[in-house]
Amino acid sequence: MKENKYDENSFFQKYSEMPRSIYGLEGAGEWPALQAILPDFHGCSMLDLGCGYGWHCKYAANHGALHVTGIDLSEKMLEIARKKNADPKITYRRTAMEDLSFPAETFDIVFSSLAFHYVRDFDALSQNIRAWLKPGGTLLFSVEHPVFTAYGSQDWYYDENGQILHFPVDNYYYEGQRDAVFLGEHVVKYHRTLTTYLETLLRLGFRLEHVIEPKPPKELMHLDGMEDEMRRPMMLLIRAKRKI
Structure with missing residues (x-):
């Protein structure tokens, strides 16, 4: 299923009001941890799967990447990317990442930010990514943590006064589709x-x-609800290298 929720006007408007949409990388809570494990972009070609507003594409271009291909299913996302994060070294394309086709060993880096949990078949996508990467190439991605996605609702349990009790984790080993809010x-x-x-x-x-x-980074701990983000993991970052 390739749902394109981000091109629905009401949903996109809400997304555009998030800190990561307004402030870019500095508005993303996971950015300090992600930035610390970024590969060296100098002289590299990069594929960004689910590029959104193109913040990471622009970062790579600004840090020495020779060419960046940004892929997203949402035309609204890409419209913003072309306005805010245009660069001669960046090509933005509208398509589902599951439908992509590239020659073998095209990219030095394949990157994705919070997009793989929208993909039904992670195995098939990973096989494609391995083929697209050059030997020794880097795969770096963030996803919503399995603890966060397991139950489905992605919300806390509250008491009768609206105070947070705990975060539900259930049906963990039953993989597959979830109706998240x-x-x-x-x-x-x-x-x-x-x-x-x-x-x-x-x-x-x-x-x-x-x-x-x-x-959550210390500099964001003053924001409403941020202390509760210490109670369970919300995101997972993975960096891997294709063996030669």
């Missing part, structure tokens, strides 16, 4: 276990370099 609207996402993420990459010939569950 994001920005107050129902969105289709796909849950898979930590084992599936890691073992899929290992089986396909990747060498794991970093597996990180990023904490």
